[in-house]
Amino acid sequence: MATIKDVAKLANVSTATVSRVLNNNGYVNKDTKERVTRAIRQLDYRPNDIARSLFKGKSKMIALFVPDIMNPFFPELARAVEDITNKHNYTFVLCNTDDDLEKEITYLNALQQKSVDGFIIVSSNLKEDYLHNMNAPVVALDRIVSKQLSSVTVNNRESAREATNYLKAIGCKRIAHICGPDYAMNTLERLGGYLDIVKKEKWFLSSYVVSGEYNYEKTIAVTKELLTNHPEIDGIFAANDKMGVGVIKAAEALGVKIPEELAVVGFDGIAMGETTTPSLTTMEQPIYDIGAQAAKLLLEHIHDSNRSIEQVNLKTKLIERDSTRKRR
Amino acid sequence: MATIKDVAKLANVSTATVSRVLNNNGYVNKDTKERVTRAIRQLDYRPNDIARSLFKGKSKMIALFVPDIMNPFFPELARAVEDITNKHNYTFVLCNTDDDLEKEITYLNALQQKSVDGFIIVSSNLKEDYLHNMNAPVVALDRIVSKQLSSVTVNNRESAREATNYLKAIGCKRIAHICGPDYAMNTLERLGGYLDIVKKEKWFLSSYVVSGEYNYEKTIAVTKELLTNHPEIDGIFAANDKMGVGVIKAAEALGVKIPEELAVVGFDGIAMGETTTPSLTTMEQPIYDIGAQAAKLLLEHIHDSNRSIEQVNLKTKLIERDSTRKRR
């Protein structure tokens, strides 16, 4: 690999001059510039980014923390972040944290040692304290709430209300909710939205809320139990699509007809919901957009340390599919 | 951020000594070591990896190229690579290439400038020529064939034969094949395996092979057409699960009963195949294992430039589900 010195020697100039033409700054005579450019081409010279990083104290890398890329919500998010990141000549680092605080901290430290310029984080554990005294900006996604941090989220509570109201509107009389794990902010908000609507109904029972823990198998099990104990339930709002699909599978196993006997609404809008039979009605999140906006926001923070904190709130959209539609 | 100099000053030693205790090499007196350790702790000092990288010419980063992380085959692969990578204190860079040669080359160059230590590549475009004069090792996955490169693949041809034979065994008399795009090596091999079995059958027609181009919508369209033109078809082998699910959806739309009137086998073993109704029988690839082995192999090449080229070939496994099972 040729270095800047080789180029300088070949072009008969100093390394400073080469650097100037490389970065297109400072005055440099047209002819010498030409000579340098030729030398660069001739040697197929590419500047060493590590050396640049050392000098600048920046690496042109940004990292995304997700619990697990195998969870179908995250690939689209990752794709969005990578697209924006790449367009701005940043390198994209992906970290699976398993929602484990220790792993998250280890990553945070390791990546700061590598001078990573910024972080986009989906986490249930990382609180302000950990994130506060970092030298790189952070954008929080989906689960973290802190006035100190820029973030991109959807209005989980309102969306959950909308989903629940929709089930009422299509004629459901007893609506249950499958919630996620209680450590996740987003699932608590969705539960809250559901409760906003149903808690004053005379029919409402606290046993209408069960936890599927964002887990497919677990959801099938708890839904079977729920429907067996409460055959009167004719509508279920699941806090995400993975669990919504679980509900469909549980109903299928029990011989409960969807949507005639049971209407189901999920949350997220992942592709899997389109391929089930019946397909799953869902509150679709603008996943790509969430990622893209987060990445843009982060880049702004990186380029301008005075960029003000901003909490972006995006809208969900009800996608009607067969798990409710025929009921209308 | 404290530097090695700060530590040296505080501990009253030279930076060399600090470096020695940091890297645990060279002799250093127990007491001074203690002093240095204390200073490190006191300043909360972390070595700057960029500086280390500059010196060593290595970055402790490895990159994975995939066409698109949103394609459900790749998250599990990425997860495996990241797990291994992380365990060995490497940083994991993810690149979506869209199977576009230009993007691939841009990435290759950009990452080499960052001294990325190695690459794992899923590509249909990158041939030996591009990969040959690189200064970092490459492991090819899934699609590239070259005697010059270590690789991890499954035996596509044999697996396709097995899938086709299985359809015959459960009683299918006319078996069609939905293949992928013709630029992808793996899909051509699967087509080859299918043909190995059926081409000498008297009933075989070349119109029994149609391309779904690894695309869900497209597959639904071509399958409808295929089944309409050839109602005698009672078995379909799809070159991947995404297309297999498309076949199920097309049959559903046409009122063709699966598996009674049509048996379907996919390829890959992605989660989506479990949630359809009926669930999709498939030739499951050991996706995680493919990624893990590739990562290990790459690490070996990184640590030992004389590591011999190795072509690892993994086995697929038939997973029987409802799209064929009830037929037995």
Place this chain on the structure above:
DNA sequence: CTGAAAGCGCTAACAC
């Protein structure tokens, strides 16, 4: 307009 030189933070000879 161009070059000399210092320095980003760290490691590894090489001395003592």
Place this chain on the structure above:
DNA sequence: GTGTTAGCGCTTTCAG
């Protein structure tokens, strides 16, 4: 055992 020093490859004052 420990310190001195010369880089790794680049950018940027500061002179001229």
